[in-house]
Structures are given as structure tokens and as C-alpha cells.
Amino acid sequence: MKTDSLKLIQDLSNANGISGFEDEVLEVARKYIGDSLDVKEDTLRNLYCTPKNQIENKPVVMLDGHTDEVGFMIQTIKNDGTMKFIPIGSWFAQNLGSQRVRIRNSDGDYIKGVVASKPPHFMNPSERNTVIEITGMVIDVGAVSKEEVTQKFKIEPGAPVVPEVTFEFNPMNKVMIGKAFDDRLGCACVLDTLTQLQGSDLNVKLVGSLSSQEEVGLRGAKVAAQTIRPDIAIVFEGTPSDDNFTDASIAQGAMGKGPQIRHRDSSMVGNPRFIKFARDIAKKENIKFQDAVRENGGTNAGNIHLSNTGVPTIVIGIPVRYAHTHYCYSSYNDYTEAVRWAVAILKNIDKDIIAEF
Ligand SMILES: [Zn+2]
Incomplete structure (x- = not known):
């Protein structure tokens, strides 16, 4: 493993991969791993990463992160050369207008386009005051006909589309900016x-799972959990920040205030005994963390904790401002603290502790 963490995050963020098209993300992971871990891929594009020479007969810990990102798929190419598209994962239509995107063509090359809608000049007064739905938007690559799109640009229905965004790091505040955090x-x-x-x-055996298709219903992790058959699991998520939309006194996902532990969301009630163990470790190691009690949302933990005979699972989140938009902001310190927390948990956990979960 030669690259540092920031370079790894940069390469992963820049990689293109909506649900079902995670190949580039796995390429980055494989390059980073080299021959330091054993890797195995399944047909859903889950990548299993296992440290070498682990002793068998120890409890298995699944470490999960999902590889897919929210994006779009080209649905129809219209005669005027613009393209109708559908969202892959959850988007808010208002965040899309005039944003740049990149579309993968049938040669595997990326064509840049922009999300366009009817210009204000042609809108009647009621249209001006209406939120434009995604169904009323098109992607425009600057072509003038369907033939130009299909023949010159080689774009076909089913083509995956991602935000046209490149990773940046601001050393002044150690904040990262990019897509797909x-x-x-x-x-x-x-x-x-x-x-x-x-x-x-x-005292445990580790299996990393870079899981596919989370954004369309936690699908890759469902198969990964059946394959790995873990005794416990830690799910790492880029979780939505609420700090600039919520009163500071009640925000639970403030950027720069440490990783989160998630007590509850729509997909899982976190295992309270495992959560307590993780929180106690954080306090002992002076890791600042935030408690997240979410009304909505869900993670791969939703499927993992219900797999096999049931799996005690926790979710460690790195707060991401503006998740599910083109530009995400995250603190590099929150990231490194999340890793430090997981490392401390895994160094301290054993069979007897797991038996109490
Ligand atoms: Zn996610």
C-alpha cells in the first residue's frame, strides 16, 4: 500500500460509479491494495478484502463501505439531441438545474454535458413559480440531433451519468470538497x-466489504453479508451533516466535530450493547464523537444486521455537508478519527465481549 489516505480519498471520490457501475471504484481500491490483502469479487461487484495469514476460528468482523454513488441514467435520446434521464438514488430536483455532468459512452469515454431545462424567456408566469421536476429536465452535450448523440458521441440509453466534479482539499481548514463522499x-x-x-x-478475523448498489436499496451488502457470514459488523458511512440547517445546540452531524455513531434510523436500531462498547472505547481513547438519532435514512446496516442469524452492527458516520448533491464538504480530521475509532474497537474486542452483544 503506497498511497496516503488523502490521495486514496481523492481517487475514490473522482472515480465514476453509480449503482451497478462501480467498476472504476474497485479499480482504485485494487490499485491501493496491491498484493497486501486477498481480494475477491462477486458478480454484483462486491469486493471482499481480507488480510493475509489470519487465524481461523475467531469471530468474523465485517467492515462495510458502499462503492456506488448517486447519479443518473440516460433514458431516451430525443430528436433534438437532448436526453431525458432518471435519477439513480435520491436527488432533490432543485439541486440539479445548470449543473455539469459526465456521461459514459459506449467506448467507455466520458462526455461532458449540462442539466438543462426550458429557459426563463419561454416560461409563462406560472411556470416561473413552479419547481421543475426531473422529468422536465434534459441533459445537453451541445449536440443538435439524435444522430450526433448516438453516432458522434456514442451515447446510448442506459448510459450512466455522474456529477462533473473534481476533488479538492483545502489545507487551511483540512476540509475536503468533492462528489460521492x-x-x-x-x-x-x-x-x-x-x-x-x-x-x-x-482476537477477531477481519473481512472488508466494498459493497455495491447501496443507493438503490442496500442490495450489494445483502449478498455480501450472506457471503461473509459475520459475527458482528461495522458500517462506515458518509452521513448527512445537519449543522448549517439546525440549531447548533441540537445538531448531531456537525462537520469537524468528530465521527458519528448512529443509534437509530429507518433501517436499523443499532445494537445498544455494541454501541456502548464503541462509545466507551472512544471516551478512553479521547475520540470526540457525535450521537446520531435519525428519524429517517438507512444504511447497509439495515440488511447486514438482519442477515444469517442476526448480526450486531454499528454505523460510524463521517459528516458530509450537502450529501446527494454535486459538491460535498467533509473534514479530513473527522475521517481520520473515524478510522482511529474503528482501529481501537477492533484491537479491544474479543469473543467474550461479542458474546455479550
Ligand atoms: Zn451512503
Whole structure:
């Protein structure tokens, strides 16, 4: 493993991969891993990463991060050369207008386009006051006909589309800016945690799962959990920040205030005993964390904790401002603290503690 964490996050963030098209993300992961871990891929594009020479007959810990990002898919190419598209994962239509995107063509090259809608000049007064739905938007690559799109640009229905955004890091405040921090930060956490624990004498066996298709219904992790059959699991997520929409006194996902532990969301009630163990470790190690009690939302933990005979699972989140938009902001310190937390949990956990969960 040669690259540092920030470079890994940069490469993962820049990689293109809506649900079902995670190949580029796996390429970045494979390059980072080199031959330091054993890797295996299944047909859903889940990548299993296992440290070498682990002793069998120890409880298995699944470390999960999802590889897919929210994006779009080309649905129809219209005669005027614009393209209708559908969202992959959850988007708010108002965040899309005039944003740039990149579309993968049938050669695997990326064509840049813009999300366009009817110009204000042609809107009647009621249209001006109406939120434009995604069904009323098109992607325009600057073509003038369907033939130009299909023949010159080689774009076909079914083509995946991602935000046209490049990762940046601001050293002044250690804030990262880029797309797909949900959940490429989680993928980096999985790889970083496995790297930092290389050669450690643990009382558990680790399996990293870079899981596909979370944004369309936690699908990859469902298969991954059946494959790994973990005894416990830690899910790393790029979780939505609420700090600039909520009163500071009640915000639970403030950027820069440490990783979150999620007590509850629509997909899971976190295992309270495992959560207590993780919180106690954080306090002992002076890791600042935030407690998240979410009304909505869900993560891969939703499927993992219900797999096999049931799996005690926790979710560690790195707060992401503006998740599910083009531009995400996250604190690099929150990221490194999330990894430090996971490493400390794994160094301290054993069969007897797990038996109490
Ligand atoms: Zn996510």
C-alpha cells in the first residue's frame, strides 16, 4: 500500500460509479491494495478484502463501505439531441438545474454535458413559480440531433451519468470538497482500517466489504453479508451533516466535530450493547464523537444486521455537508478519527465481549 489516505480519498471520490457501475471504484481500491490483502469479487461487484495469514476460528468482523454513488441514467435520446434521464438514488430536483455532468459512452469515454431545462424567456408566469421536476429536465452535450448523440458521441440509453466534479482539499481548514463522499469516505475507512491493522495480533478475523448498489436499496451488502457470514459488523458511512440547517445546540452531524455513531434510523436500531462498547472505547481513547438519532435514512446496516442469524452492527458516520448533491464538504480530521475509532474497537474486542452483544 503506497498511497496516503488523502490521495486514496481523492481517487475514490473522482472515480465514476453509480449503482451497478462501480467498476472504476474497485479499480482504485485494487490499485491501493496491491498484493497486501486477498481480494475477491462477486458478480454484483462486491469486493471482499481480507488480510493475509489470519487465524481461523475467531469471530468474523465485517467492515462495510458502499462503492456506488448517486447519479443518473440516460433514458431516451430525443430528436433534438437532448436526453431525458432518471435519477439513480435520491436527488432533490432543485439541486440539479445548470449543473455539469459526465456521461459514459459506449467506448467507455466520458462526455461532458449540462442539466438543462426550458429557459426563463419561454416560461409563462406560472411556470416561473413552479419547481421543475426531473422529468422536465434534459441533459445537453451541445449536440443538435439524435444522430450526433448516438453516432458522434456514442451515447446510448442506459448510459450512466455522474456529477462533473473534481476533488479538492483545502489545507487551511483540512476540509475536503468533492462528489460521492457518500460513501467513498466509507470505502477509504474500510481500506485504511485494514491497512492500519496489518500485522496486529487481533482476537477477531477481519473481512472488508466494498459493497455495491447501496443507493438503490442496500442490495450489494445483502449478498455480501450472506457471503461473509459475520459475527458482528461495522458500517462506515458518509452521513448527512445537519449543522448549517439546525440549531447548533441540537445538531448531531456537525462537520469537524468528530465521527458519528448512529443509534437509530429507518433501517436499523443499532445494537445498544455494541454501541456502548464503541462509545466507551472512544471516551478512553479521547475520540470526540457525535450521537446520531435519525428519524429517517438507512444504511447497509439495515440488511447486514438482519442477515444469517442476526448480526450486531454499528454505523460510524463521517459528516458530509450537502450529501446527494454535486459538491460535498467533509473534514479530513473527522475521517481520520473515524478510522482511529474503528482501529481501537477492533484491537479491544474479543469473543467474550461479542458474546455479550
Ligand atoms: Zn451512503
